[in-house]
Amino acid sequence: LPSAMAASPWSLSEDSSSSPDEEGPGTWGEPEVAQPLLQAALHRKAADLVVFLLLKYRTQQPTSQAEMLEVVGNDYQDAFPVIFGQASACMRLAFGVDVKEVDPSDHSYVLVTVLGLTCGGMPSGEQGMPKTGLLVVLLGIILLEGDSAPEEEVWEKLGVYPGKEHVIYGEPRELLTNVWVQEGYLEYRQVPGSDPARYEFLWGPRAYAETSKLQVLEYMMQVNPGQQPSSLALSEKAVSDEEEGA
Template sequence: MASMQGGQLPADANPSPINFSRVLQGVLFNSQLRDLTPFLLRKYQKKEQVTMDEMLLTVDQSYHQHFLGMFREYCESINLGFGIEIRQADPFGKVYDLVPILGLTYSGILDEEENIVSKVDILIFILTLIFLEGNCVSEEKLRKQLARWEMLAHKENISFREPWRFIVEDLVWTEYLSYRQVPNSDPARFEFLWGRRTLAETSKMKILLHAAKLNSEDPKAYPELYEEALDEERRAASARE
């Protein structure tokens, strides 16, 4: 995952959404598993359980034994890459629930199986960046970050045509992102915020926990962000009472 590469940050800095183990990245881009991840995402979006037999049907028979040996690593990759936990649902390890950790459904952006890992990577990266930047990010800054993403993707031989178009069309159209003119800006400047679907599906705390996990950090190591996310949790709880 191109946007999830980078070093560890000091504890007094913001958590970065750009740190992802090359080992785990290699799992998601493993050509032997190219059919499994889209299959799991379809199951996830339908809120269906998945069996080990179903998963093995998507993997070449000659790779079955190796897959079983690396299954825990694959589960960790799906958790870090998509915010989805593959949780054992029976005592025999044959049936699994696909549990939303981030809460994102990815509805409307994964209809085509091409580049699904990169699409999710970009979405989570932008949502995290918006939170870290004070709940909005300028178009100029996002373009610079995307250029960095494309550079890293090119180094890793990851092909994704027109990522900016995916952002301003798909992610805005599906309301994962909101795109607006900065108030009172002259000449006009534009910025991105979380869209209505993002606000409905996830939370600042979930995004912070995910970013901290990517960096092997405790979310409380970022007290200002943690307090902001906690305040949002308290307000949501009060609204439900």
């Protein structure tokens, strides 16, 4: 999910102990200096909030605006909507987790996997990062490739590679060709008639049961807004295909 990660605050989650935001965003001098410093500080606060939300997701606990404001700190209360927006976008696009408000009266939230998927994003017992975001992008790549995606295209477009450990997704070959195949989200098969053998990915039955082509393509447009025209055309075709099959 390179594009999502590039735009996320995660990449800016450095140690903020020596950052210029200790005095709060309203105390920096010249406006032309303050603006980039403020943006960097907001990104750091969003990254802190992402770490907190990931912990809540892993422990399957709800959270509240009051708890999140404690994470952000008193100096950033006014900027909370911006920070929360950045953190929510990162959770959705990089990790495949939605931050959903369940009670507007006390601003309480739950963390759930996107698009109604039930995999949870982590193999049983694993304490790593949720990986649902990568799965949804892979399902989208398969659609964009015409319902089956050659393995070599998948590695190139995902930006993760067999045998190369990824900071979020771990060793991807095991995840894609074993875990998600066993869970029913993917099919991994030899391309018919290929010699030497080449392999391809297709949607598995659980993907068809839990989500739809349109939902996945809409998610892809959020991850890669630049692809909107072609994705819109494909989503219209996906809708008509699903309606015909319904």
